[in-house]
Amino acid sequence: MAIYKPYKIKLSNGTASGMYLLATDEEIKYDKDGNTKSPSGRAYKIQIEVEAIYNNRRKRGKKSFNIPLGTSIVKAVQSLQGKKNEMINLLKSKGTLKTEKVTFSDIKQTNGNFADCWLSYYETQLATDKIKHSTYLIYKNAFNTYLKPLHKMKVNEITIRHVQNIINNELSNKKAPATISRIKPTVKPLLEHYDVILNWKKLIEPKIDNERKYKKSKEETKQIINELLNYKHPEVRAIFHFSLTGRRISEILALRYENINWNTNTYLIPKENVKTRKDIEFKLTLPLIDAIKSRGKIKKEGLVFSLSSKWVLANFKKCMANLGIYDLHLHDLRSLVAQTALDNGANIYDVSALLAHSNIATTEKRYVDKNKDHAQKALDKFTSATTLLLEEEIIDVEVVEDNFLGIKKLFPNASDEQVKKAIAILVSDNLDKLK
Numbered sequence: 001m002a003i004y005k006p007y008k009i010k011l012s013n014g015t016a017s018g019m020y021l022l023a024t025d026e027e028i029k030y031d032k033d034g035n036t037k038s039p040s041g042r043a044y045k046i047q048i049e050v051e052a053i054y055n056n057r058r059k060r061g062k063k064s065f066n067i068p069l070g071t072s073i074v075k076a077v078q079s080l081q082g083k084k085n086e087m088i089n090l091l092k093s094k095g096t097l098k099t100e101k102v103t104f105s106d107i108k109q110t111n112g113n114f115a116d117c118w119l120s121y122y123e124t125q126l127a128t129d130k131i132k133h134s135t136y137l138i139y140k141n142a143f144n145t146y147l148k149p150l151h152k153m154k155v156n157e158i159t160i161r162h163v164q165n166i167i168n169n170e171l172s173n174k175k176a177p178a179t180i181s182r183i184k185p186t187v188k189p190l191l192e193h194y195d196v197i198l199n200w201k202k203l204i205e206p207k208i209d210n211e212r213k214y215k216k217s218k219e220e221t222k223q224i225i226n227e228l229l230n231y232k233h234p235e236v237r238a239i240f241h242f243s244l245t246g247r248r249i250s251e252i253l254a255l256r257y258e259n260i261n262w263n264t265n266t267y268l269i270p271k272e273n274v275k276t277r278k279d280i281e282f283k284l285t286l287p288l289i290d291a292i293k294s295r296g297k298i299k300k301e302g303l304v305f306s307l308s309s310k311w312v313l314a315n316f317k318k319c320m321a322n323l324g325i326y327d328l329h330l331h332d333l334r335s336l337v338a339q340t341a342l343d344n345g346a347n348i349y350d351v352s353a354l355l356a357h358s359n360i361a362t363t364e365k366r367y368v369d370k371n372k373d374h375a376q377k378a379l380d381k382f383t384s385a386t387t388l389l390l391e392e393e394i395i396d397v398e399v400v401e402d403n404f405l406g407i408k409k410l411f412p413n414a415s416d417e418q419v420k421k422a423i424a425i426l427v428s429d430n431l432d433k434l435k
Contacts, residue, residue: 006047009036009073016077018084020047022064036073043069046076050087054095061097063087065195068159079197114158114190115151118143121190129272142182146170150187155194160202163187167205177206214335216328221340224328227319236315238291239305245288246337246354248275249309249330258301265289280356338363 006020012033022045029037049062067076126136228240242252254273265284271277316330352363
């Protein structure tokens with residue numbers, strides 16, 4: 001059996017600091033650029049060694065990660081940068097890389113195969129509020145429906161090829177791209193949890209066209225907002241008020257009285273009810289305060305709204321039908337809010353914060369329609385700015401050349417005071433001629 005030793009990885013771009021290839025002496029080779037080459041014909045491991053200061057003391061730790069066959073060292077190092085940062089942060093916060101295992105009596109413990117590992121991992125994620133119950137059910141359905149070929153395999157034996165075969169099989173069965181897109185998210189987090197790093201860029205998935213741009217006219221938008229804010233059902237109307245602040249329906253229906261701060265007029269949505277799994281806090285405007293008060297007496301605790309999302313959706317469709325609109329979804333109100341704000345001069349960063357996106361790229365991709373009108377707006381602003389600058393430059397030059405500096409050049413020995421008097425005389429003469 002081969003004995004693998006850690007060899008420092010060398011990359012010309014200098015990104016492999018603290019990373020070591022576990023290999024034999026014969027396997028250590030370099031390419032023409034001086035980069036460490038991956039061992040041929042086998043999967044391999046990369047060991048990461050980190051250090052950090054914890055309680056004024058230097059702490060060190062190391063951890064090894066499985067790299068699948070065929071992955072270059074460059075790509076492997078790139079994919080492990082996030083893991084390295086996690087290790088450093090863990091050392092800084094706890095002084096050790098050892099993590100406490102959370103054990104729940106009602107959670108199945110793994111015996112090494114994919115099925116048991118999957119159930120143990122995701123049921124723990126659910127029990128510790130790392131994922132929402134609705135997300136768990138979607139993943140569980142994908143696990144039972146599509147991932148059966150992986151169930152009896154060992155976790156560290158799974159490769160990109162196995163996942164690709166599942167996707168290809170579902171494509172041949174005419175499954176929708178949106179359905180197939182659920183396969184990768186149900187596999188990747190589990191494998192990474194067990195330090196199995198695959199080159200996911202090699203995975204070929206069908207393109208999903210699920211981006212919905214808000215393209216209603218200003219007049220239609222005005223009608224939609226007016227219809228929502230004056231809807232006859234009082235509780236649904238109050239929910240629509242919150243929807244027009246960019247909140248998701250799940251966030252609105254999760255609002256509790258105990259999360260409202262009446263002293264600061266703010267409300268908190270806990271991370272377990274937020275898609276990004278982070279607490280978010282927003283201000284209560286007067287319309288929102290009125291919407292909450294319309295529910296009756298202010299309580300100390302409990303849900304503010306009692307309706308289900310299905311009931312709200314049914315009322316939304318009815319509301320839109322009154323306007324003859326049948327192509328708008330309830331979730332599209334977020335796009336309405338974002339697009340209307342952007343079209344009226346709002347900053348993209350502010351809109352991203354309003355929608356509680358963790359990444360501004362998400363805001364740009366989903367809610368900003370980067371069409372010719374937006375491009376022309378930017379060009380018009382640039383043209384106006386440059387024209388103004390050029391005009392200012394021309395005016396400054398004319399004033400300088402025709403007055404003070406012009407006379408100064410003709411009479412270099414004249415004092416500044418004499419030049420100013422000369423300018424005054426010239427101006428006075430010109431005024432007399434005009435008379």
